[in-house]
Amino acid sequence: MTSLRSRKLAVMGFRSVGKSSLSIQFVEGQFVDSYDPTIENTFHTKIKHKGQDYTIDLVDTAGQDEYSIMPQSYCVDNHGYILVYSVTSRKSFDVVMDIRERLLDLTGQQTLPILLVGNKTDLHMERVVSSEEGSILAKKWKAGFLESSAKENKTVQLVFHTIIDEIEKLQNGTTPN
Ligand code: GDP
Ligand code: MG
DSSP states (O other), rough: OOOOOEEEEEEETTTSSSHHHHHHHHHHHHOOOOOOOOOOOEEEEEEEEEEEEEEEEEEEOOOOOOTTTTTTTTHHHHHHEEEETTTTHHHHHHHHHHHHHHHHHHHOOOOOEEEEEEOOOTOOOOOOOOOOHHHHHHHTTTTTEEETTTTBBHHHHHHHHHHHHHHHHHTTTTTOO
């Protein structure tokens, strides 16, 4: 018999990278063109992943920069972190590095279940961060990496399935509920 597992995920990253758009696309299956950037929202949903049912609490954070204070709650409550940058913003790529450093500091861990996501791949002409750069950074972190478009609903479901895998990987087969 398989039991229901619950996973709490935080979506973090610089402002305007598409954290809310990815979250809403995942949970509601629609692209919302303008969403209050200052709101922090928790979405609740369920998914089946590899035959296992999960309840997901998804914290769509209001966004971080190198100066923002990182609430302790981000570090104690979460099973996994989706760190989002926009492939059209070099600054947002720098900010995810900063966020990860601070998460490691606050948790005292050397690795955390992280999925690095480069969003807005539909904006081909505006791309400034290459796929290769994203992939190299994630390898360095021993984290997962995906590129997505919340607008075109590309890879959005996969993002949330992959972070579950990253969490299971780090739990090293102990599979607590
Ligand atoms: P957040 O501040 O990180 O939550 O970003 P939002 O989800 O509010 O998105 C910021 C802006 O980028 C909005 O105008 C979105 O419509 C737009 N946006 C988000 N994701 C994408 C995407 O994949 N492609 C494009 N072209 N625009 C996007
Ligand atoms: Mg938002």
